[in-house]
Each structure stands twice: as C-alpha cells, then as structure tokens.
Amino acid sequence: MTDEELKARFLYPNGTLRNKLNLQDTGELRTVEYRTTAHNAVWLLEHGYVIKGIDDFAKIHRFLFSGIYDWAGQFRNYYLAKGGTDFMPPTAFDTAVTNITRQLDTIKTTAKPTVKQYAQLLDSLNYLHPFREGNGRTTRLFIQLLATNHRQCIDYNRQDHEVITALNQSDLAKLEKFIKVTEIDDRQAAFQQAARKCLLDIQKEEH
Structure with a gap:
C-alpha cells in the first residue's frame, strides 16, 4: 500500500484520522478519544480482565477504540513509521508474536514478575506497534x-x-525506571487500586 493510499484510507484531507464520529477537528477527536478509551480501561480493570495470551492485546485495543475507529483491534498489513522510528514490518509479525508469547508464558508462570520482565514486554509490544493509533x-x-x-x-x-x-x-535500563511495581495483598485489591489510579488520571485530565 502506497503512502497516498494510506493517507486516503486513514486521514481526512486536513490530516485528522478518519473516525466513526466524523470528527474532523484533531483536538476534539483527541479529547473524545481519551475520555472514551480511559473509561473503557476502567471498566476492564473493575471487571478483572484476565490476560491469557497475545490475542488479548488485539481484543483490548478493539474494546478501547471500536466506538471510534472501524479498524480497532486489527493488526496492520502495511509499514508504519512515526517520529523517525520504523516499527516492525508486518512480514515479521509471526516471529514477533512467537517471541512475545514466550515472554508472556514466562511471566504467567512467575509468582512475582520483575520490573525487568515488564520492561522487556513493553519494548517488544512497542516495536510490534500493530495498530495505526492507540498502541x-x-x-x-x-x-x-x-x-x-x-x-x-x-x-x-x-x-x-x-x-x-x-x-x-x-x-x-531506562524503561525499567519508567515502571514501578507495587505488591498488593490480593488480586481483587490489585484490580481495584489500578482502577482507582485510572479514574484519578481521568479526573486530572478533565479538570
């Protein structure tokens, strides 16, 4: 797919991402997008969503963004670069998914995953960058x-x-400094604390 074809598929003439709400002001779209995805994130945290594998990555993106973009949850089949960074070519996705699955299997069988493990997963998912927006x-x-x-x-x-x-x-090493892990007494309390943090972030943005 050429650059011109990608622009026609994803962007309005003024450069705003095409969306289901037909919002063509970038600032307005950004505000609606943030509020929608943040509240959807709180819902997932409050309901204790269980991560089983890499398929959940696409399911979460679809849940967060399906009210805004018709391509939500769909892995891209085109090359993507942002800010001078080239992300993983779609031809390498199968290999990447296998690698990420190994990381997830290790984390899932570890009683207390480490900051290093989460940083490695963050790095791998970022390079995969499978979606046009919202990665x-x-x-x-x-x-x-x-x-x-x-x-x-x-x-x-x-x-x-x-x-x-x-x-x-x-x-x-820098990514590890970006992540702070707090141990919680039980699983339900961990979900509740994460949901509260998400709600506080929403309140800060909206006031």
Whole structure:
C-alpha cells in the first residue's frame, strides 16, 4: 500500500484520522478519544480482565477504540513509521508474536514478575506497534492487567519524551525506571487500586 493510499484510507484531507464520529477537528477527536478509551480501561480493570495470551492485546485495543475507529483491534498489513522510528514490518509479525508469547508464558508462570520482565514486554509490544493509533495506551493497559493478575499494580512514570526516546532506542535500563511495581495483598485489591489510579488520571485530565 502506497503512502497516498494510506493517507486516503486513514486521514481526512486536513490530516485528522478518519473516525466513526466524523470528527474532523484533531483536538476534539483527541479529547473524545481519551475520555472514551480511559473509561473503557476502567471498566476492564473493575471487571478483572484476565490476560491469557497475545490475542488479548488485539481484543483490548478493539474494546478501547471500536466506538471510534472501524479498524480497532486489527493488526496492520502495511509499514508504519512515526517520529523517525520504523516499527516492525508486518512480514515479521509471526516471529514477533512467537517471541512475545514466550515472554508472556514466562511471566504467567512467575509468582512475582520483575520490573525487568515488564520492561522487556513493553519494548517488544512497542516495536510490534500493530495498530495505526492507540498502541501506547493498549500496551500500558495490557501490562497493567497482566500485573494485577499477579497481585501487582504498576505506576507509570509519565515522562513522555524520555520514555519515547528509551523506547525508540530499546533502552531497557531506562524503561525499567519508567515502571514501578507495587505488591498488593490480593488480586481483587490489585484490580481495584489500578482502577482507582485510572479514574484519578481521568479526573486530572478533565479538570
């Protein structure tokens, strides 16, 4: 698919992402997108969504974004680059999914996964970057849900520029500093704490 074909498929003439709501103002779309996906994320946390495998990554993206984009949850079949970073070509997705599945299997059989394991998974999912938009939010929620099933809660140190640089450079040492893991007494309490954090983030953005 050529660059022109991709633009025609995904963008309005003014550069705003095509969406189901036909919002053509980038700022308005960003606001609606954030509120919608944030509330959907809280719902998943409150209902204790269980991560079973990489298929859940696509399911979470679809749940977060299906009210906004008709391609939600669909892995791309085209090349993607953003901010000077080339993400994984779709021809390599099968190999990447196999690698990520191995990481998930290791984490799922570990009683208390480490920050290093979560950082490695974050790096792998970021390079995969299977969706046109919403990869970062889906990745953070996916890892949060995975952690809560291990009675852990993750705090992300939102230093966006530094994090993006670390991700672009696959700097795992810096990524580990981005993630703080708190041990919780039980699984339900972990989900509740993660949901509260998500709600607080929504309130901060909306006021």
